Amino acid sequence: MSPRAQRPDPAGTPTPAPGSEPDETVPVLVAGAGPGGLSTAVFLGLHGVPALVVERHPSTSTAVKATGQYPHTMEALAIAGAAETVRERGRAYRSDFHMVVAKTLAGPVLRTLMSGEQLSMRHVSPEDWGTASQSAVEAVLADRAAELGARLRFSTRLTSLTQDADGVTAVTEHTGTGERRVIRARYLVVADGWRSGIRQSLGIAVRGRGTVGKVLRVLFEADLSEPLSHTDGAADGRRFTALHVGRAVLFNTEVPGLYGYFRNLTPELPDGWWTSEDTVAAQIRSDLGIPETPLKIEEISETEISCGVAERFRAGRALLVGDAAHVMPPTGGMGGNTAYLDGLYLGWKLAAVLRGTAGEALLDSHDAERRPYAEELVEQQFANLVDRISPELADESLAVALPPPVVAFGYRFPKGAVLLEPDDDGALFEDPARPTGRPGSHAPYVPLTRGDGSATSTTALFGHAFVLLTGPDGAAWAEGAAAAADALGVAVQVYRVGSGTELLDEEGAFSAAYGIGADGASLVRPDRFVAWRCTGAHPDPAAEIERALRQVLHRPAH
Structure with a gap:
């Protein structure tokens, strides 16, 4: 089960009797404190709605994850009042957003995949790329959510869930003390990860390619200053965000000398080879072309690469965000970025319904607007995976890659909470450099x-x-x-x-x-x-x- 999965256990936890008093009542219960859940809590708070967030882990994530925020994400963080803090977290250890393909860690650089310099979106946004790690952004969002009135309960899992026409009733349990509480909420935001137990309990199926590969994730310490000092290497050793070498990817972290390493687990590698730290260290040296460099392994884990989208993003009073709604390969960095934005798009709608200034049917637009985009985005990320790491997965259905500015600022809502014009062609994307300003499109930057x-x-x-x-x-x-x-x-x-x-x-x-x-x-x-x-x-x-x-x-x- 993924680190964020929370499976309700109705068999193990009695459902509260009808009419029994809850321990507390809240407007919105958010299950999961990853990017989607925290972002939703922030934007609910921004619109005056205090959320209760429960997360089974003892803190926000500290795992090695994606690094970098697209400019449209930085716009959302600016609205949330968190952009400057995120920028500071990025400035502390990196000067640029830079992803390259190289023969070895020392070079030569074969191709630049993404660069803040080459892929500047200042023609469509006032924001630059962010360079903070996902774990850093999650911590910032947790603090900001609390500032805006949210309550965050870590080491707390959701064990049962029922809903009726007026709201949801959930039972939570503290993973340390075993204390159980009955929570009554008007709405539930499902943000408990890709293997979402809550989504499964709601009867929401998943569509897509499913598991397309496995990746080894390693956190290690090493002095890489010598190979990174080469003029054809990754600049000064701190500049790159991600360095692709064959089937491996090297990431910077916020700690100097601490690196993340993702390795595509191909069939030629025997099962379980990574259980030995010495074997893993040898593979890292081989992949990066640093045969004599000492390494200290800090963490090793295996994870799946999956492609999928929930068949619906709403089930009554429950709404899906983040990985619970959509999961995609990490190639391109849109998984976490999309989750951050889920909160922006859902928060104002939930707040309007709770205030009584919008009809409850407005929430149907969460599925109508976000799911088509998620489906296309998953295929875009899969195409990146094939191009960068797994060429053997190529098939006739492979999506044609869209330019990053189009993916970030050019997507539209051909249906949903918009008044489309009679001649609207229903296109899901347009070129933001040539904005139309038509309903359903991203409001142009001027x-x-x-x-x-x-x-x-x-x-x-x-x-x-x-x-x-x-x-x-x-x-x-x-x-x-x-x-x-x-x-x-x-x-x-x-x-x-x-x-x-x-x-x-x-x-x-x-x-x-x-x-x-x-x-x-x-x-x-x-x-x-x-x-x-x-x-x-x-x-x-x-x-x-x-x-x-x-x-x-x-x-x-x-």
């Missing part, structure tokens, strides 16, 4: 200048409420938004962009990027996606904005 001359951007405006952007002649839209927001009890922040407004568009890019004229308007959701737009003026702006908000939020008409 650099702006405040009236005092300081720099900002459209992206800096998003994340805490609905945002209505208008052109310089959109005063009527601003008045209409205020009326609609008041009628529905929904927060809508309004910004006019252009000449004579508080936000100047000195590059003249706003109108084309958002597809609206000087008297048009674009409504952006709290998760940075365009919900609706009107290209020009409207005879009744208040009624039109109210109509749009009602449809997006699944609020019935009068």
Whole structure:
């Protein structure tokens, strides 16, 4: 079972009797404190909903995992108020996001897979790549969730679960003391890992390629300064994020001299060979081309590489995030990044439903919007696995690789909590360098200048409420938004962009990027996606904005 799996055990734990009083009642119970669970707790807290997070391990993960955050993840962390802390954790030990393929650790470098310099996304985002480890980000998110009102209970597992029309009832057990508590929650966020016992208990099947390989994960100490000092090596020995050598990958960690090593377990390696530290050390030396370098093995474990997506992301009052919803090969680093973003996309919806400003059906859009993207992303990561480590897995169904900016900023929601236009082609991706601004797409990044001359951007405006952007002649839209927001009890922040407004568009890019004229308007959701737009003026702006908000939020008409 994976480190994050938590299997409810209804047979071993009596279900609370109907009508019995719970030990505590919470709005949202989050089962699992990995990237998806912690992110959801953070964004719930950001919208005023305190979550209870239970995790069977004694702390957030300390295992060797992926390193690096995509710019769209850094945008989400900025909204959460955690980006600067994550940046500091990355700066402490690495100067760049850099992934290369080399013949040996000393070089020559054969190919650069990803580089913060070569793959800068500053044309579509104000953020750079993050360089912190996943374990560091999890720790930061745990602290931030607590600051925002979440309660985190480690060494606590979920042992039974029932749900009804009004909520869920769960029994938790402390793994050390055995203390059991009955928790009543309006909603449950399932974040207990890929072999999710909760997902299985909900009867949710998994679709996909399944297990496609096994990987040995090793944490070791060594002085690699000499091979890394070669001019054709990985720069100064601290620069690379991941170094691919044959079927092995070497990772930096936050501790100088401590490295992570992933090795594809191919058939030519006998079963159980890795149980001997001496054998593992010899394999590392052979793979990296450092035959005389002393190594000290700290940890060894075997894990599966899997490809799969849950057939649905919602079952009544339970919603899936992170690996419980989707699992993918680590090649490309999108597993953890996608989990962080699950919380951004789900948090505002759950909060709106709990506040009563959205209909309960809004939560159906979690599946409609996130599952198609997850399915494509899993195939993209599998294609990376074939290209970098496991060419023998290639087949006719292999996905065509999409550029990282398209994967990060170009995906769309062709269905869900958006008002698509009649001529929408239903495309799942578009080129963010040529934004359309149409509903269902990521709200385009446009650099702006405040009236005092300081720099900002459209992206800096998003994340805490609905945002209505208008052109310089959109005063009527601003008045209409205020009326609609008041009628529905929904927060809508309004910004006019252009000449004579508080936000100047000195590059003249706003109108084309958002597809609206000087008297048009674009409504952006709290998760940075365009919900609706009107290209020009409207005879009744208040009624039109109210109509749009009602449809997006699944609020019935009068």
